[in-house]
Amino acid sequence: MANSRSGDSMTSRIVRVLDSFTGERTVQTATQIARRTGMPQSSAHRIVNDLVEAGLLERDDENRIRLGMRLWELALRGSRALRLRQAALPHMEAVQAQIRQHTQLAVLEHDEALFLERLSDPDSGANVTRIAGRLPVHASSAGLVLLAHADPAVRERVLAAPLRSLSPETITDAEALRKLLTSIRRRGHVVAPGSIEVISTGVAIPVRDHEEVVAALSVVLPRASPTEPAVLALLAAAKSIERDLQNSH
CATH class of the missing domain: 1.10.10.10 (Winged helix-like DNA-binding domain superfamily/Winged helix DNA-binding domain)
Known part of the structure; x- marks a missing residue:
């Protein structure tokens, strides 16, 4: 050119x-x-x-x-994102039917969380996420899961850059964030209260395709809501999505 x-x-x-x-x-x-x-x-x-x-x-x-x-x-022709969204959507709907807040699917793209899908209940609480929108990986619950399982070079690049605060509770200290990422890999999920908005809590888990983490599945809840039902619903959905991804190869 x-x-x-x-x-x-x-x-x-x-x-x-x-x-x-x-x-x-x-x-x-x-x-x-x-x-x-x-x-x-x-x-x-x-x-x-x-x-x-x-x-x-x-x-x-x-x-x-x-x-x-x-x-x-x-953009949709042969898109990896389309395949992932198609596999995830029925199981996201199952989570949404149970949680009735916001259910989201995100991938790591240029050191940000890019959201491929979002389902929301008419009476759900606040949520800044948009389909085809992006959020910082260090702040959003989906982004934290993606960052925890990213290539080490990606993690170090993000940790070395200035970490912008989206709310008073966004983790902007690199060492504190490093410890949280280690915890996410060990526990298999993250609960991030107030990280984006102080009135909300994000809960997210990884979605794998042949052992590689290819996406994060998350829900956004009102701050006072219990998180255990969301974790269990997300884990069940992720297992089903991973099965469907393997069957689609």
């Missing part, structure tokens, strides 16, 4: 355009995309036009831009 004057390849510029969309910012103008990506307006407009023509972006009647359906279609 040809490089721009700044040295960026066309691929990196396309990724920057697509990355300018977020869960909260789903519609933008081409001028806003240029500003948020730091690209010259002419370059941003040209890339946006090319992506619209390819169907990866869409333009509405007011000339605003959103992510295109073809991007979603391509």
Whole structure:
């Protein structure tokens, strides 16, 4: 791919355009995309036009831009995330029917917890998670499980970086976090009260595919709720998901 004057390849510029969309910012103008990506307006407009023509972006009647359906279609073709979500969803529904709060599935992606699915009860408590949204691995219960079972190099990279506080109870001390990760590997689950929001508790366990931890299954409960029923429900669901993953190979 040809490089721009700044040295960026066309691929990196396309990724920057697509990355300018977020869960909260789903519609933008081409001028806003240029500003948020730091690209010259002419370059941003040209890339946006090319992506619209390819169907990866869409333009509405007011000339605003959103992510295109073809991007979603391509993302699902042969996706490892789709296979995992399909195996997990029936068993997540069983957890949700019992817990009736929030049930979530996350994977480790670029040192963050990326959420593939979330089921929520209409009367459930607070939860900041979104499908296709991300949370820091050191703060979310799912992220803690993923980090505990990640490659040691990944753990050390995360522990060496500044650990951002999302609530007064987020663990931001590297040594305290290291001890918690060891405990998660030993116990097989984590209970993280107040780590994201002080009014909630996250509970998470690992999901394995042929011994490799490929995801974390979690629930978010009101702070005062008992956690043992959630742990038992998650363990049963994870066992079923792992069986279905093995049968799908």
